[in-house]
Amino acid sequence: MGEFEVHRVRFFGLVPAGVRCLACHPRGSRLALARTDGAVEVYNFAANYFQEKVIPGHEARSVESLCWAAGDRLFGAGLGGDITEYDLSGLSAARGLDGGGGPIWSMVANSSGTQLAIGCEDGSVKIFQVVPGGIQFERNLDRRKGRVLCLSWHPSDTHIVAGSIDFFRVIDVASGQTVQRIMVNHHVEKAKHECVVWAIALLSSGTVVSADSFGRVQFWDWEQGTLAESHTVSTSAVLSLAVSQKEDSMIVGTSTGATYHLQLLPVRLGGLEKRWVRTKPFQFHSHDVRAVAHSPTALISGGLDAQLVIRPLMEKVQKKNYEAVLRKFTFPHRRLVSCARKARLLLFQFSQYLELWRLGSTEETGKDGEVLPLCRMPEHLVQLKSKGPEHIYCSCVSPCGTWLGYSTASRFQLYRVRCDEDGVSLRKVPKVPKLLPPAYQLQFSADSQILFVASARGSVHVFQLLEPGGCKHLHTLRPPSGCSEAVYLLAPSADGHWLAAVSGDWAIHIYNLKCFKVGLGVTPQPQGTRDGGLSMHCPPGSHHCIPGAGLGWLWCGNGGQRQSWRFWFGMGVWESCQPGPGGSHQCMSPPAASLRGAQL
């Protein structure tokens, strides 16, 4: 082991945006999440809840509601009044359609995913048809005064319940008429305040569950218009509510950051009579819990404190393994920091600007674990603001510290950085070749001569950087078989011969940079698992990648031979993925050279 200097970087003041809404895929495999800055993220449950895709936000695009429809299509609607479909392979907001009713507060898809209902500021509920390539306005339902804050379809798609301020109403979808209107602010001392129905759910039994700003979760029989049960779960507002598909359990989120689990339990053991009982409270969040979701095996909540918390239901988990762990996502799963190793510079990526810092340094040496005094404090060199409302997709600083690049949804910018005694100067590199934005990942080669730009459809553009400030498009690397997904991750080898690229379909391609040919293609699905997020490192002669959680893969590419190992981090065991002579997987050690790479 060599000598290491560990820097404690405490000057990256990233403030993650709060979670605004959550949408569980009906089949329960994916979770879509929208943040208050308009960013949309997709988490893959099967891959250890890895953050699979991120669509950066946009200043003008707020997302109030997300829903999955027509299979794997994701729609979002916000206070801008538009319904947006997201292109998940291209990681961009695709098409927008004006809802025509002012700001949209809520949007839900019906059980088959063919129709979307939106609730608008003007009190209207509109139905849109999901058609290939977009959505189409179908019709207006009965419009009443008061903004529609929340909506819920009946599982049989016959009725929609719409929550508003002080009341909610039930609309017959076929006729479009309001069939019941129920006031929720009766018999409350606080009646002088308005009672906001923040979340609502229509169960198959005909029970309407409403969550309101008085902290109540109420169960109504909408046909009779009577209140069946009322649970005051909190002294503060209940902001969100989600019911499991079996309708025997639900989660509510409150403005104090507490979430509560309600369960439909038999009143007497073995009896038929059942009642909703508030069971466990959870205090995972520090601020409002604006969004909750209920997957078949877990309670999911997202708060304005930017945390996403996934709490598995212990009784649904078969084994006490990794599945049963409480997960809290506070940090982004993306690379927001890039490091210029030689120049001792750090580049921090914020949503709309970049910060370049110089690391502090010390002249002393010390023992392991000792904190050394700094002779030079970390220095904030420059803040680079991105123009326009778009948020930054990716950024990178070259290892020598003289090049800096970033990309937004529509623009790609490259800068030349000069650090001298007078200060830092940034100069935009003119005449950057036009490419199809956005770039999903930027990566400089180790000698800072070449810039790799990950782009859509599996392609990687290679630029040669020219002194004193220019660049030239050298080549575009494409997978031989073609690919629809964008490239997310890039990793060049230290000797500059190889480049590994990972695209959204989890294929890894290793290109030979001498002849710009595909050297190696691996699809890491030996057992059908789709293990997640990759960061790559290519030591000479071997390639390995480390996914986000739990499992590491290592491939050795020595002279065309290919061997792969899988590393269980929890257990510290290397396992060969090539079937052994007896057909079984063998536990054996990979070559020492590969291990060195892994240790790095």
Next chain:
Amino acid sequence: RREDTVSSCCPGPLGRGNGVSPRRYLLYASGDFVKVHSVNTEETLGLLCGHADLVTGIQLNPHNHMQVYSSSLDGTIKLWDFMDGIPIKTDFFLWSDTFQLVSVKLTKGAGQDLEGKELSVVLDGVGASSKQIAFGREDSYVVSVKDVDLQVYFFKRKLLNRFSLSTAKTKGGDNRFSCVVCHPTEDCIATGHADGKIRLWRNFHHKKGYTYSSLHWHHDTVMDLAYSLEGTRLLSGGVESVLVQWHNESSCQKDFLPRLGSPIECISMSSDGVLCCTLHTDNRISIINSNLRFSRSIQGLIKSRDVKTGLVVDPRTKALVLNGEPGHLQFYSLQSDQQLFSLDIVQRQYIHQAGLKQSDLVKVAFSARGTWLATVEESEEVADPELQLKLWFYTEETQSFALNTRINTPHDNHITDMCFRDMDELGDDSLILVTTGRDCVFKVWVMVGDSDPEGNVSWSCDFVGSYHNYQATNCCFSEDGSLLAVSFEETVTVWDSLTWDLKCTFCHPPGNIRNICFGRQTCSKYLIGATDYGFLCCWNLLTCALEWNAHLNVVVLQPDPLSEHIAAVSWLSKESSLFVFKPSEPWPVYIQRNLCKEKILLAAFVPRDEPETISSEKYLWLRKSQLFFLTDTQCRLFSLGFILNFGNLKGDRIVTLRFYLHFFKLAVEESLPVTPFSVLLGKHRRQQAQEDTDLGKPVVHNKQEQASPAVKELLHTPAHVLPSASFLCTIFINSLLISKENKSAEEVADEVEMESEKAEDDSDEEDVTAMEQEDTSHIELLGEITCKLSKSQEKELRKIRKMDYSWISAF
């Protein structure tokens, strides 16, 4: 078929299960008894006595609400008709030593004492307290909690589910269970925890699918929980002295009944749900309406942490006076078994916080007629006690004591003793207070008239005496007030109270003087002292010589103010024994060995309102006064226990009961109608007793000979001077009529009678042979004084008795 479960052995001060029956009776277990209290009239209606040890639990008979089951440490379960106070039946069981929840089949038979044999273990490893076990809806399951484990046993399915909470104490949490109750109509279990949480468990028939929610208000252990009749409300209580009512299992809807005075230990709901009652650590029961309004309280003797004041009798009310609430003096009526009033002496807010040094009352003295009260309070600081001597004057208008004089730092060190000069006939002018201190002096305080026109008086120091710079430990005045005895470590000094001259000194080395007292009435020339080296000495004040001494480790020395008798309690080889003697005679009048297993700390003679007619010579010394003891019981808490006369009352509030019992017994036996049969029976018993006892002391048996003064007279008059039989007949018949009143009492005391009779037989065996048995000490026996009755006396007594009885049978 009915199943009743009792934990096999459960040392707890007060059993739970105090239930209010629909007709407004509150039953509570209190020591060895179950008391029946009428909620409407606020009086104790009855007393269920018969258990030989602590009652651990009571439970109303679900099929008959006029009956109650009680379980006790004596291994029995009794069924009572509590309105009549009659035990219906008793089941004996042989219990194992471990805590188990067992199911017993109570025998069907109607007999009195039945041995239960069908006993099956339901749960192992249950908690010792009955609060940790609860039956579920319709008795279909039973729940037990202990430490961090919850066990549910379903009777029909024979299924045992066990749930464990984590033992980790994270974030101030403490998951240990403290109590459990079950919802009356739904399948929901409510458990209280050591960190103040209440958990509501549901779906507990699934091993995995169980779930619970929690309610949290208490900051410390939830002591008890109770559901309302319909289960819509849940009551909880703890050390905060606040009763919390939770509605609909919601943590947002709750009501409070604060300022209940002291920590809540138990909560019980009446069977019609109208009332609930809470039991508090200071031995009080509060009755609370269903709308959470405090209704009234039943206050027993307040359990104080430490009775520093000793047992003092208020001459005015005849109430027992001792430490009550912190800084208060409680006046406790023994006759009515209730607190008369509580006097705030320290007059400072008491702060319930561990480790805080606060002032408390340490000494109390009353003047002879109860008009003056002297109190000493000191802070718990060892180095600087911050003493205060307060003198209180009783004002007739307000019917209470008013502070007259406050003396700061009356002594430089702790005050060890204090007494008034008791001179009834001389009036207030002669009133003198003497205090002794560890600062090696005793001080005499007298009343001085103030110069102001209202004629107010105040107290000031008149004389300071000391002796060779020894610490003064005890003081007492002679009956006529002319002499003051002050003990200075090993020496007793006698001072003239007029001139404050040192008259003489007495000493019995080695050993410091522990107690001193003057003899009274005919024995006023004697001074009695007990040393901590195990000697009881009697000095003659006229001859200034040792009259007699006995080798006895006396812990408590208590003179009877109304007679010449002095009670001494010894503590030796883990048992307390009582000796009653007259100073003039070197042998005891009465001996009760093995009075109790606990150490007796204090004793007091309480004058009777009217002298009792006691025929038995053995108990003549109890004619004018009753004797009360205070023991230190080794319960989990420090709890006071009173022992009354015989046997120990470990319990809490039972004060007079044992005593009454005993006298019930005496009365019963005496009032047996003297029929030829009864005489025959009596004779038979007597003979049996005589056969049993080797040294048969006949004194006890004499008590059977008379039922009333009439019979007594009849028996004491020589036959040749008796009037004719026809004349005597009416008197005799009348005496029989009077005695009939006690008939029901006889039935009540039936059970006890047997036991106490047995106990008495034991004591008879012990004999009056005396104090010489205290031979385990390292000192050779000095006083050879024993107190045997001579053979001839014995014979004579026997002869008299025999003659008497034959005479009655002839009658």
